[in-house]
Amino acid sequence: MIDISDLYVAFGGLTALNRINVKLDAPVVGVIGPNGAGKTTFLNSLSGFVRPQSGRVVAFGTSLLDLPPHRRARWGLRRSFQKEQVVDEISVEDNIGVVLDPLGLSRGEREKALTAAFEFAGLSGLRKAKAAELNAFERRMTELARCVVGAPRVIMLDEPGAGFSQGEVSRLRDFILGIAAFNGAMTLLIDHDVDLIRTVCVNTMVLDFGILIAHDATEAVMADARVRAVYLGVEEAA
Amino acid sequence: MSFTRWPRQQWAPALAVGLAALATIFLANGLWMKVLTSVAIFTLTAMSVALLYRRLGQISLGHVALMGLGGWVALRFSHGFSLPFELNLLAGGVVAGLVGVALAYPALRMRGLYLSLVTLMAAGGFSIVVNNTQFPNGADGFLGFAVRATAYMPRPVLAQSDAAYFIYCLVVTGLGFLLVHLHEAGKPGRAWALIRRSEATAMAAGVNVTLYKVWGFALSGFLAGAAGALLAGSLQLLDAHSFPPADSVMICALTIVGGAWNWFGALIAALLFRLAPALLNDWGLNGNAAYIFFGLALIHALATAPRGVAGKLEEALAAGNRK
Numbered sequence: 425m426i427d428i429s430d431l432y433v434a435f436g437g438l439t440a441l442n443r444i445n446v447k448l449d450a451p452v453v454g455v456i457g458p459n460g461a462g463k464t465t466f467l468n469s470l471s472g473f474v475r476p477q478s479g480r481v482v483a484f485g486t487s488l489l490d491l492p493p494h495r496r497a498r499w500g501l502r503r504s505f506q507k508e509q510v511v512d513e514i515s516v517e518d519n520i521g522v523v524l525d526p527l528g529l530s531r532g533e534r535e536k537a538l539t540a541a542f543e544f545a546g547l548s549g550l551r552k553a554k555a556a557e558l559n560a561f562e563r564r565m566t567e568l569a570r571c572v573v574g575a576p577r578v579i580m581l582d583e584p585g586a587g588f589s590q591g592e593v594s595r596l597r598d599f600i601l602g603i604a605a606f607n608g609a610m611t612l613l614i615d616h617d618v619d620l621i622r623t624v625c626v627n628t629m630v631l632d633f634g635i636l637i638a639h640d641a642t643e644a645v646m647a648d649a650r651v652r653a654v655y656l657g658v659e660e661a662a
Numbered sequence: 663m664s665f666t667r668w669p670r671q672q673w674a675p676a677l678a679v680g681l682a683a684l685a686t687i688f689l690a691n692g693l694w695m696k697v698l699t700s701v702a703i704f705t706l707t708a709m710s711v712a713l714l715y716r717r718l719g720q721i722s723l724g725h726v727a728l729m730g731l732g733g734w735v736a737l738r739f740s741h742g743f744s745l746p747f748e749l750n751l752l753a754g755g756v757v758a759g760l761v762g763v764a765l766a767y768p769a770l771r772m773r774g775l776y777l778s779l780v781t782l783m784a785a786g787g788f789s790i791v792v793n794n795t796q797f798p799n800g801a802d803g804f805l806g807f808a809v810r811a812t813a814y815m816p817r818p819v820l821a822q823s824d825a826a827y828f829i830y831c832l833v834v835t836g837l838g839f840l841l842v843h844l845h846e847a848g849k850p851g852r853a854w855a856l857i858r859r860s861e862a863t864a865m866a867a868g869v870n871v872t873l874y875k876v877w878g879f880a881l882s883g884f885l886a887g888a889a890g891a892l893l894a895g896s897l898q899l900l901d902a903h904s905f906p907p908a909d910s911v912m913i914c915a916l917t918i919v920g921g922a923w924n925w926f927g928a929l930i931a932a933l934l935f936r937l938a939p940a941l942l943n944d945w946g947l948n949g950n951a952a953y954i955f956f957g958l959a960l961i962h963a964l965a966t967a968p969r970g971v972a973g974k975l976e977e978a979l980a981a982g983n984r985k
Contacts, residue, residue: 473862497868509863511855513923522852526868570867 425449426578426610431479433465433634440465441476442634451604452611454625454642456618458655461631463614464506467580470612471503472496483578498526500577500609502570504584510563512556516547519555520569527574541573544606545599561592568599576609585617593620600624618656622646630655671979675926675972683832687825695824696896697940701932702831703892704913706838708928708935710885711917713842717854718878720769723911724781725886727788730905732758732887733894737798740815740894741806747818747895751834754891755884762883766876785907797900814898831892838885839925845881854878912956919959921970930971934959 426448433441440462455463468474470481472493481488488496502523510519520541524534542548545565550558558566564584571579581600585593601624603611615621621628622642629639632654638645645651686698707729714720732754739750761784768780798806800813821830845851853874856864864871894900916934921927934956939949963970 471862471866473865493865494868494870497866503866505863505866509856509859509866511859511863514852514855518852518855522856522869523867525849525852526870 426481426483429480431466431469431476431481433462433469433474433476439634440474441469441631444479444631444636446629446636446639448610448612448627448629448639450610450626452600452613452625454621454628455612455614455631456616456621456628456655457631460633462634463631464582465634466631467503467582467612467614470496470578470580471501494526497523500575501580502572502576502578502609503580504564504567504571504582506582506586508560508563508567510555510558510566512554514555515551516553516555516558516566517542517551519566520573523570524574529574537574540606541569544572544602545569546595561588561595564588564596565599568596572603572607572609575607578612579603579609580612580614582614583616584613585615585620593617596620597624618646669980670982671976674979675924675975679926679929683829686828692824694940695828697936699824699828699831699896700893700936701929702828702835703889703896704932704935705929706835706889706892707886707913708917708920708931709835709838709842709925710882710889711914712922712928712931713885714878714882715914715917715922717846717851717858718769718875719858720773721778721914722765722781722882723778723907723914724765724785724788725882726905726910726913727785727907728758728761728883728886729890729893730788730792730900731761732890733900733905734792734797734890735887736891736894737815737900738806741798741800741813747816750815751888751891751895754894755888758887758890759880759884762879762881762886763876765883766879769875769879770872782907782911785910789905789907792905793902796902797894799899812899815894817895817898827896831896834888834892838888842881842885843925850874850877912953915960916956919956919963919970921972921974923969924972924976926975927970927972 428444428446428448431441431444433439444466455466457463465474469476470488472491476489479489483501486499488501491499517538521534521538524537529537542551545568547562547565547569550562555563555566568581568584571581585596588596597620600611600613603609613621613625625642627640628642628645630637630645630651637654638648638651640648646656686695690698707725711722711725714722735757736750736754739745739753740747765781765784769777772780795805796807799808800806801808817827818830821827846854853864853869856867856869857871857874861871913931913935916931917928920929920931920934934952938952942952943949967974
């Protein structure tokens with residue numbers, strides 16, 4: 425469970441997150457909202473790239489805001505970025521294994537974790553390939569494998585499905601749905617693909633202008649009149 | 663057929679370097695032996711510049727000054743404590759490595775042009791200091807310099823002659839390559855690769871960005887300092903005018919021209935820096951003419967060949983491989 429209280433982030437005069445209070449407790453939680461609603465700022469404050477002016481984030485008993493970003497990652501907070509961040513010059517294996525480096529695993533444990541992650545991400549055949557040789561979807565899956573390898577506790581995915589075909593998004597959906605069974609981690613998913621959110625997220629939170637306007641079971645959120653007005657669009661008006 | 667598992671673009675340059683080294687040992691006379699020894703030494707410096715550029719994306723304009731510092735320390739230890747050459751070499755490397763660490767601190771806050779300017783300032787500062795203190799030449803006192811003193815730095819026991827010292831420099835430079843390779847193939851290499859992609863990515867993957875940046879600068883400084891100590895051993899004394907900031911800029915530019923992404927790019931940089939002007943002089947041309955060519959080559963490399971001459975060479979060899 426992630427217990428977020430009074431999370432407040434402002435950039436100069438712009439309030440990006442306005443006193444967010446929420447308890448996230450589901451295997452996959454969706455984060456939706458219009459552009460500029462504060463979704464990425466929300467992930468960035470959890471990652472530590474943005475320092476909130478106030479607030480507390482307690483994830484599974486650990487106060488995340490007290491840790492520097494790389495310590496949060498070692499604790500088990502992983503994330504992918506809107507623009508994938510795979511490094512061309514090194515192998516796919518190194519791109520994924522880098523996350524395990526600071527954890528002090530034995531050679532056997534490392535090998536086991538890597539093999540499992542490669543299999544889970546469907547990349548087993550590409551393990552020794554240079555990342556520069558991958559196509560866009562394989563690059564995205566490499567980044568996602570970097571998020572799931574080992575023993576993460578919270579995985580945050582920032583629009584992983586953007587720009588992919590139906591078939592690829594469907595593989596992505598199976599991947600995200602499988603994370604909880606694979607390593608027991610909790611996933612936060614930002615995406616604009618409402619179908620993807622509907623099918624993988626048990627609960628969903630909705631942000632609008634930095635304000636949390638809804639957090640509930642995904643179906644209930646999608647039916648919420650306010651959410652429809654600010655984000656999904658109202659059919660009658662269309 | 664025995665080379666099928668080892669692609670030509672990797673073994674061909676190694677073979678060429680080996681043959682050239684052998685030819686040098688058997689054929690070169692005193693002057694050219696000195697020039698090629700200096701090529702071997704500056705290969706180490708170019709490698710240390712390339713390491714920073716390739717792995718941390720930083721351009722250092724101060725590495726010849728770090729060489730000078732390594733040389734100063736090696737001479738100081740040599741005259742002061744009569745230690746074996748290897749220990750003087752290590753001392754030069756370690757002190758330059760520590761200065762590298764000091765340079766890493768501004769690098770934590772700034773990058774690109776601004777950091778390069780800091781390294782250039784450091785090079786300028788070193789030049790002024792060393793022009794006033796001179797290099798130790800066996801006199802008393804901390805600075806160890808006197809106008810009339812002329813003690814030479816003893817060379818390694820095993821490498822007294824010029825030819826043996828040339829091989830010694832090749833071995834040390836080879837060990838430098840090995841040290842860099844071991845880093846790049848392991849944890850630090852992966853951490854540096856992510857830092858170069860973006861610091862946010864590196865942090866999100868649990869990389870301690872501060873630690874690995876400092877480490878990269880320390881390793882790079884160590885290699886440059888060791889190169890300076892080798893240079894001190896080659897000439898057996900050093901001249902304060904031999905380490906101008908302009909040379910730091912030049913070796914950095916040539917490292918990019920030679921190719922920062924291949925091991926033999928550093929060698930190409932050193933050949934351009936030391937051998938090309940010497941050849942031009944030998945042919946009765948002004949060796950400084952090479953600098954005009956270097957400027958054009960840098961513009962060309964930045965515009966069309968970001969991996970430098972070595973990158974182009976590798977592409978050509980790899981293309982031949984597929985036929």
